[in-house]
Amino acid sequence: MSTMTAYEINGLVAEHDEEGYLKDIGQWTPELAELIAKSEQIDMTPDHWEVVNFLREYYEEYQIAPAVRILVKEMTKKFGKEKGDQKALYALFPYGPAKQACKIAGLPKPTGCV
Amino acid sequence: MGTLHTINKSPFERNSFATCLAHASAGDVILMIEDGVVGARKGSSFAPALAAKLASCAIYALGPDLAARGMKPEDVLEGVKLVDYAGFVDLTTEKARVCAWL
Amino acid sequence: MSDENRKKFLYINRKAPYGTIYALESLEVVLIGAAFEQDVSLAFIDDGVYQLMANQDTAAVGMKNFSKTYRALGDYEVRKLYVEKESLAERGLTAENLMPIVYEDEDDDYAEKPSLIFVDRAEMAALIRSQDVILSF
Known part of the structure; x- marks a missing residue:
């Protein structure tokens, strides 16, 4: 097969779906996150990591990726208004924080994500 | 005003029928459709419960679903009215x- | 959203989780529908009360334990989860068998308040009567 259906890093083969979302969240590592980010043309900065880590914690607790407005609300609560800002989140993840950040965080595609 | 309750499962298969009867308020309408029409039959063990509910609710059964299951209008419990799709x-x-009891 | 456009939506849940897709589908519709900022209530009747059981462990059946997701509903402004007392009693259950679900009240210094509301059958019937739209699962 010529199309890429898995990420490969340090001998780890992590399968993903046609949009790039990991099939097994258990295979996620920070190194893999960097690789997924690169395929999304994103260079991970501490600000990116803050969002990705937040998403992973939210998923661990509730078994869902939050909708963008919930992400904004909860980020505001946790990190303050500057971080909990939709514009700032889109600046970090131009194709949508829910979509791109979730992919990098190893989460499934968010429910109802458009 | 009030609520239209629809039941599409046989009372012999699920408790939807009993739960519907327990949650329909006075003045509401109950309509049996699909396998729900099984509950409309005269002489069935559910007929007394249905008959009791007639005191406070109008009860209907969908004619085409009765016919499809080999039941005639005279097989239906007295007081239960028949409707077609337009009805x-x-x-x-x-x-x-509308409140559907699945 | 202006109040006149706000409608009362009731999601009725009557199936146990995992055996069929109803419970998960309902939860997903509730989460997606929350974006429309309506006045949402959830009702748990019959086997639907099993969706709220504490200590659900799906590891051995190999399915996602979505019971944790009910605890996120408060974030989505879904804060009225009505549980029918008779349905619990018929199944040999009490309120203590269910997981605690709370929401944070922004208007009260983020105080945690319970989302579960225990009602009897007559109160559930009255709740149904008070709705604009009812979605059944």
Whole structure:
């Protein structure tokens, strides 16, 4: 097969779906996150990591990726208004924080994500 | 006003029928459709419960679903009215809301 | 959203989780529908009360334990989860068998308040009567 259906890093083969979302969240590592980010043309900065880590914690607790407005609300609560800002989140993840950040965080595609 | 309750499962298969009867308020309408029409039959073990509910609710059964299951109008419990698809639509528009018991 | 456009939506849940897709589908519709900022209530009747059981462990059946997701509903402004007392009693259950679900009240210094509301059958019937739209699962 010529199309890429898995990420490969340090001998780890992590399968993903046609949009790039990991099939097994258990295979996620920070190194893999960097690789997924690169395929999304994103260079991970501490600000990116803050969002990705937040998403992973939210998923661990509730078994869902939050909708963008919930992400904004909860980020505001946790990190303050500057971080909990939709514009700032889109600046970090131009194709949508829910979509791109979730992919990098190893989460499934968010429910109802458009 | 009031609620249109629809039941589409046989009372012999699920408890939807009993739960519907337990949650329908006075003045509501109950409509049996699909396998729900099984509960409309005269002489069934559910007929007494249905008959009791007739005191506070209008109860209907969808004719085409009765016919499909080999039941004639005279097989239906007294007091239960028959409607066709157009009547189903009318009931839907007459009531404030529809509550489906699956 | 202006109040006149705000409608009362009731999601009725009557199936146990995992055996069929109903419970998960309902939860997903509730989460997606929350974006429309309506006045949402959830009702748990019959086997639907099993969706709220504490200590659900799906590891051995190999399915996602979505019971944790009910605890996120408060974030989505879904804060009225009505549980029918008779349905619990018929199944040999009490309120203590269910997981605690709370929401944070922004208007009260983020105080945690319970989302579960225990009602009897007559109160559930009255709740149904008070709705604009009812979605059944």
